[in-house]
Amino acid sequence: MAKRSADTGSRILDAAERLVQQRGYNGFSYADVAAELKITTASLHYHFAGKAKLGRALIERYAERFTEALATIEARLPDARARLDAYVDVYGDVLRGRRLCLCGMLAAEYQTLPKPMRQSVIQFFDDNEAWLTRVLEAGRQEGSLRFSGSAVDAARMLISGLEGAMLVARPYGEVGRFRAAVAQLLTGLAATPAGH
Amino acid sequence: MAKRSADTGSRILDAAERLVQQRGYNGFSYADVAAELKITTASLHYHFAGKAKLGRALIERYAERFTEALATIEARLPDARARLDAYVDVYGDVLRGRRLCLCGMLAAEYQTLPKPMRQSVIQFFDDNEAWLTRVLEAGRQEGSLRFSGSAVDAARMLISGLEGAMLVARPYGEVGRFRAAVAQLLTGLAATPAGH
DNA sequence: GTCTATAGGCAGATAGAC
């Protein structure tokens, strides 16, 4: 009953996702995916009619899983500060696999993406922003977080900072760079000023 | 005596630079540059033996100009806070042209870049970090800037934040998003807490 | 320095057998 291995469609998405996060949408080919799965590119086309459709499916699944991860964070952690820290950890985990955020990578390549993919990238950032805005607003209410300006601006700052910290840290191959940059990013948000 | 137009080498670099900042290193071709300059790709190879060498020349020139811009900022502006603001404006100007920072884009594509290009990308970030660290340290000394932790960590946070803010803002086509995110990024650094 | 012509490879994609 237990499935020993995922079906081909999922395995294609797994391989393509890793390739895009590491090399970019314009930096991988059907041949790369096919070689990894030991099938032919013709078989690939059976599952995903074209590269654009594969790309769109990648974002959809990635966004879905991200949403699930955020729901889990909310279910398990009660206070805003802990939720924020857990959110940051999601990004750190991605970087540890020498990957960028899928949509961060696609944002860099945005101007070359097929139109349908573009809207999905925007949607990912919008969803993240909405979730983070709610957490920040709650944190301000409960007194665990503080920030000047609107919660949505603070959320945008954080998302930008996290995406950028991954982008810059990866060439150095040091997750410590990411952590240090993000720690600095968060100091301004702590209701209790960071001790020194 | 006045040169009416730049020489071919420079015009190639101009076109290629714009293409990389907008579409990425893997998202442009010799044919794109050749078409823009109305020459052939064979002529392109006379000036730059291969795409990797062109890529390296792009980074070298970009880094050189960046260094000059930073020197100009130091020459014209006396205090650290003004220098920091001017530094941020450099990024904003790039984004206004619907471009990313050249090295931010190349950082995304890092794993696919020819080896010689990689070291140049790292060098760009190292130089920026060193300059910004000096400005931040000076600002702390003169009392115009404050931050917890080391100046170098604050510098890394700022560079990450600026690169990320460009990355995320561009798909939306709104420079306002960049400005708002960066404003939030800087609030923690103002010695005089943002009044309200 | 710029051209024409072309090589050689890889890209995404399709037809049709099994």
Next chain:
DNA sequence: GTCTATCTGCCTATAGAC
């Protein structure tokens, strides 16, 4: 569902005339 075979187009790159 997966294969072989093939197509067309674009890519980087080079030889050699002008």
